Amino acid sequence: ISETAASHHDDPPRGTLLLGLNDLASVLLATSRYHASSLPPQPLQLLLTFLRSESWTDGEVFPLLDLCRFAVLHPDAAARLPWVRDATTEACLRLEKDAVGPADTPLALTALRLLGNALAAAPAAVDPRRFVQAVGKFTASPVRAVRLALATVLLNAAAGLPKMTEEGAREARAALLAAGKVALVQVGGYDAEAASRVLLAYGTAIHGAGGDEVVGAGEVLKDVDEGRHGKKAVEIVEDIRALLARK
Numbered sequence: 001i002s003e004t005a006a007s008h009h010d011d012p013p014r015g016t017l018l019l020g021l022n023d024l025a026s027v028l029l030a031t032s033r034y035h036a037s038s039l040p041p042q043p044l045q046l047l048l049t050f051l052r053s054e055s056w057t058d059g060e061v062f063p064l065l066d067l068c069r070f071a072v073l074h075p076d077a078a079a080r081l082p083w084v085r086d087a088t089t090e091a092c093l094r095l096e097k098d099a100v101g102p103a104d105t106p107l108a109l110t111a112l113r114l115l116g117n118a119l120a121a122a123p124a125a126v127d128p129r130r131f132v133q134a135v136g137k138f139t140a141s142p143v144r145a146v147r148l149a150l151a152t153v154l155l156n157a158a159a160g161l162p163k164m165t166e167e168g169a170r171e172a173r174a175a176l177l178a179a180g181k182v183a184l185v186q187v188g189g190y191d192a193e194a195a196s197r198v199l200l201a202y203g204t205a206i207h208g209a210g211g212d213e214v215v216g217a218g219e220v221l222k223d224v225d226e227g228r229h230g231k232k233a234v235e236i237v238e239d240i241r242a243l244l245a246r247k
Contacts, residue, residue: 001021001050001063001064001067002021004050004056004060005050020040020042020043020046021043021046021067023040023043024039024040024043024044024067024071025067027039027040027074028067028070028071028074034074034075035075037074037076038076039071039074039076039077039080041080044071044080044083045083047064047067047068047071047087048083048086048087048090050064051064051065051068051087051090051091051094052090058094058097058107059106059107061094061107062106062107062110065091065094065107065110065111065114066110068087068091068114069110069113069114069117071087072084072087072088072114072117072118072121072122073117073120073121077118077121077122078121078122081122081124081125082125084118084121084122084125084126085125085126085127087114087118088114088115088118088125088126088127088130088131089127089130091111091114091115091134092111092115092127092130092131092133092134093130094107094111095107095108095111095112095134095135095137095138096133096134096137105141105143105145105146108138108141108143108146108149109143109145109146109149111134112134112135112138112146112149112150112152112153113149113152115131115134115135115153116149116152116153116156117156119131119153119156119157119159119160120156120159120160123156123157123159123160123161123163123164123172124160124163124164124165124168126157128157128168128171128172128174128175128176129171129175131153131157131175131179132175132176132178132179135150135153135154135179135183136178136179136182136183138150139179139182139183139185139186140186140189142189144191144194147189147190147191147194148191148193148194148197150183150194151183151190151193151194151195151197151198151201152197154176154179154180154183154197154198154201154202155197155198155200155201157172157175157176157201158176158200158201158204158205159204160172161173161204161205161208169208172205173205173208173209173213174213176201176202176204176205177202177205177206177209177213177214177217180198180201180202180205180220181202181217181220183198184198184199184202184220184221184223184224185220185223187220187223187224187229188223188225188228190229191228191229192228192229192230192232192233195224195228195229195230195233196229196230196232196233196236199221199224199233199236199237199240200236202217202240203236203239203240203243206240206243206244206247207243209247210247211247214244214247217240217244218240218241218244221237221240221241224237
């Protein structure tokens with residue numbers, strides 16, 4: 001990161017940058033002290049500054065996203081919701097770029113894992129309208145790890161619904177229903193674990209939605225197959241169908 005910043009002539013001086021990044025890395029590595037440590041604010045802001053820079057290529061931002069991915073799991077991140085929101089927004093913007101396609105594994109995987117971690121740690125800080133656009137682009141990824149990371153984003157978003165404001169939860173449910181439908185259209189290419197996570201997220205969104213919000217929601221369940229996706233996935237489909245019947 002420091003070498004790339006120097007090549008772009010980005011501030012601060014390399015020595016200052018290295019010290020800040022080393023401080024952040026030391027905090028993140030000392031997992032046994034998470035209860036007593038806090039994230040240093042200056043390197044967090046530097047990560048955002050570099051992520052926002054148009055001069056940093058997608059390949060160059062990979063380590064930035066990776067550090068953010070770890071940072072959002074620190075308990076102190078919950079007290080820095082604006083930073084988490086900005087970091088996840090930048091990750092989504094990178095995923096939405098035309099130049100980034102389903103086969104761009106390193107960037108997509110790291111950005112999706114950042115989103116998944118943020119949704120697990122601070123769900124209220126993630127803009128659902130952003131993540132549904134970013135996630136939807138990768139539902140047909142040929143890479144198993146990307147599909148699983150995408151499914152985890154949806155599952156963590158669903159698990160975080162109770163922690164959101166009423167308005168935020170409503171927007172997130174709508175986003176989950178939309179993203180879930182897109183993913184389930186591609187479910188024939190998903191393995192058992194990814195399919196089950198998508199289905200759990202989809203079912204959770206349906207549970208809290210109104211009847212008019214779930215019209216046609218069952219149509220995308222037809223391609224779930226026990227032979228490919230396992231008994232668990234089929235049981236979740238049965239539960240979703242029963243839930244829809246009560247709407």
